[in-house]
Each structure stands twice: as C-alpha cells, then as structure tokens.
Amino acid sequence: MKFGRFNPFPSRLEPKNSSKIEPVETGQSYSEADPTLYTQVRLDSTPRESGDVTQTHHKKEIFTDGVNKFVQLEARYDPERQQAIARMLKGIINVADIVSLEGESGKEFYSKVLAHDKIVQKTNHQEIEADIMLLKSVFGDVDRDLYQEQGMKDAEHHNLRIKANAVSYFDFASARFNYQLNPEYLEMHDFEVIDLLESKLDMLEERFKGEEGKQFLNSIIVASGKSLTELFPRKQESASINDFHTMILERIAKAKAVVTQVKQQKLRYKRAA
16 A cells, blocks of 8 residues: 555554455355455345344444344435445445345345454544544544543444444444535644544545546445435535546545645644744
8 A cells, every 4th residue: 555655653554445345245255354344235134133222322223133233224314325435435444334135115224333353453542533534524424423531442432433442433424525624623633643634535535536436436326326416415516426526536635735734834833842
C-alpha cells in the first residue's frame, strides 16, 4: 500500500487498504475469517430470533443464524443506502455488512454484527476519532459519537461498538454528503488523529479515483437496485454516476486540503512555542 509519504503508524494501518473488496454472496465459507476483510451481501435463510436485544439506545431485537448475529433494518432506515455506504468503506474502516434475502413479503435487510473476537487489527481512541471525522467529512455522516467517559472499555456507543480493543461502525442512514470538515475542530486534535485521518483519506481517494474507481462506485449503485436519486434524494445535482463520482472525489480533496492547512498551522505553533 502506497501513501507517498512516511506512515507513522504502519502496524495500525497495514491491514487496511484501498483495494476494492468484492462481495461474497454469503458468509458461510468465511465464518472464521476476519469480518473486516470481506463483504457479505446475502443471507442463505431467514435468521431466527435469539431472545436478546442490542444494548444501544434503540434496544433492537437480535437475530441469529447459529453463528452470526443480525439486527433487522426496516425500510425507514434506508437499508439500500446503508449497504451502499458500507460497501464503499469496507476495508478502510470497520463497517457492519448490510445483508439481504427475499422474504415472504419482499426483500428483508439485516445489519450483521461484526464478530469482534475475529478482528485481527486492534484500534485505539485516536483511530476512532479519525474514523468518525472521515465519515463526517466525506459522507456527511454525523450520527455517531464516542462516549468519552467509556474510554476503550467494551461498550455500546452511539452507532459504534467497542469490544476486545476493536471497533465497528453501523447505521449509515444519516449519510447526506452535506458536512464540511471544520479546521478549528480538527485543530483541537493531536497529530496522531490528524495523520490517521490523512492516511484514510488517501486510501479512500486511491479507491475511488479514475475510471476504475468510477466503475467500482457504479457497481455498488447498480447492485442496490435503486437509482442514485433514490439512494441519496438530497443530492439531486449528482444524479449521474459521473457527477456522483466527481462529487465524492471533490469532498475527499476538500477534506485533505483542510488536513494540510491544519497540520501546517499546528507545526507553526509548535516551532513558535
């Protein structure tokens, strides 16, 4: 993986990459694999009720196929949009897969709970902060928070989960591509967070750039079964794949420009101190 500059955190970022992760139809053959390194899109059969509920503020019922856990997504939570966003991000940050099957009354969607005990790459507070800013600055996803008082203890946070020193993110329904990274907010963070954010923006740009990146995006949109305007109704100006592709790359470029500006400013402060 090439960043074009020194990576100060190679052990943390090495397993993650800008390569497109192609979906597997089901996760049956991957039950022991690291769930952050493959994408599942289908279920073989309807999962059964487990009798448990999530510990999030929504308290949703948990389903199981005997190995994995799932949370059912109602239509009002825009499951196709969530699946598209998750596929765009998989391999760069630890996102939950959105899986589907044809049920008796139509297509059913479930959010797959990542098996944290199988996640090889552990994380820390700084990387989570960088992940959250990546979601905000590129996708306009502002609906998640890390509860500072919990630290890195096993806990359910707002739309993210920490367990066994690994993190996973879920619920991407709020992605609206309408948030801009604030330099003053970024400046409040230390260099480790800023460098991690920069590295992840580099990976995302590498994944999406050029004709190959556009085709990757298009394959995700086509697989959703919905048009771009149905998936992202507030981005009517990006109704074509060309416009959508350009819009994402421009958002990445703007975020990277803010990162560069803040790093230079913090270095000036440091030299003057």
